[in-house]
Amino acid sequence: MPTAPRKFDVIVLGAGAAGLMCAAVAGQRGRRMLLLEHNSQPGRKILISGGGRCNFTNIHCTPANFISENPHFAKSALALYQPQHFLELVERYGIKWHEKTLGQLFCDQSARQIVDLLLTDCERGGVELLLNARNVAVESSSGEFRIACSAGEFSATALVVATGGLSIPKMGATGLAYQLARQFGLKVTQTRPALVPLLLAGVERNWTELAGVSTEVFAQANRGPSFREKLLITHRGLSGPALLQVSSYWRPGETIQIDFVPNADGSSHLIQPLLRPGARRDDIAFHQVLREFLPQRLAGHLAEVGAPSGWTNAALEAAERNLRRWEFHPNGTEGFEKAEVTAGGVDTAGLNSRTMEARKVPGLFFIGEGVDVTGHLGGFNFQWAWASAFAAGNAV
Secondary structure, eight states: OOOOOOOOOOEEOOOOHHHHHHHHHHHHHOOOEEEEEESSSSSSHHHHHGGGGGGEEEETGGGGEEESSTTTTTHHHHHSOOOOHHHHHHTTTTTTTTEOGGEEEEESSSSSSHHHHHHHHHHHOEEEESSOOSSSSEEEEEEEEEETTEEEEEEEEEEEEEOOOOSGGGOOOOHHHHHHHHHHOOOOOOOOOESSSOOGGGGGGGGGGGTTTTEEEEEETTSEEEEEEEEOOOOOOOEEEHHHHHTTOOOOOEEEEESSSOOOOTTTTTTHHHHHHTTOOOOHHHHHHHHTTHHHHHHHHHHHHHHSSSSSHHHHHHHHHHOOOOOOOOEOOOOTTOSSSOOOOOOOGGBBBTOOOBSTTTEEOGGGGBBBEEEEEHHHHHHHHHHHHHHHHHOO
């Protein structure tokens, strides 16, 4: 006779940031919880985040920091669980933290502290965690979800899918969330790598000779906001915080625009020294002006590829406008292997924004990166993980 599945109130698939948080919240509400993870350890992406110190939230978090086909969807969960709430949890555990630029909060010591915090909270909620739970298959009948996997067979009246997106497959990323969404009749919006370096080819390939050069810029994609952060030139193309931000908005075939002189005010501030009476106007003088604002190698390159068409006032002003809205034509991204997150995912139209429950499938919830809500760089995606998990954890 086959053994009957072990029964729980709630089963959570995925012991990443969202899954751990959801299991802890629901467990501490008295729900009998099972947390299944297909990796050999929980929280693997947490451990590598923020250079190993985990940028666990951002104090300036608002719905405007997220991309979704429905920009209003994230508002409810983000209002319910705010950065201050997670910061209070961090401080309750005695974890020392610091603020970097633009409201980003990091652990002073190690991202391991955040994983340990979540695991301890799960223990307090009596959560049972099973690792190496691979080959997950889900069936549903009579208001119950039945899960079969390498760790056994289990059943529950509520199932939370927190298996993440497609980014960083070497950390165990799979498309299980999308597979399960489609299985239960939910739509999935097109997925793509986000917060990812962009590649250059053709005539722009010569920029990669500047690999390692970094400078502060304003960067913007055709359809997104402008970001003022560092741009890094790599041996394959463009990266750095500013570029990663705009990559989430970029689409193949489109351009990105870079203002190489974000500190210069006015349309002719950069070349003002060349406009003075009696000023020298030639390639050398133009190069010297650029060196006032830019790293030496970058100044030399732009002095060559962005040289004025002549030395009249109009030609110099046109050259400055060009430098302040320089267009790149990326021919692709470095893919999910290098993407920090996945944009797109489970269509929010099929989910309740206050609970994360599927509208047409009672008891089925989707949280975290697998949902079509993608944060900007800087702790926002962790805040979405905490907020969406808290919403579901209080609803299951």
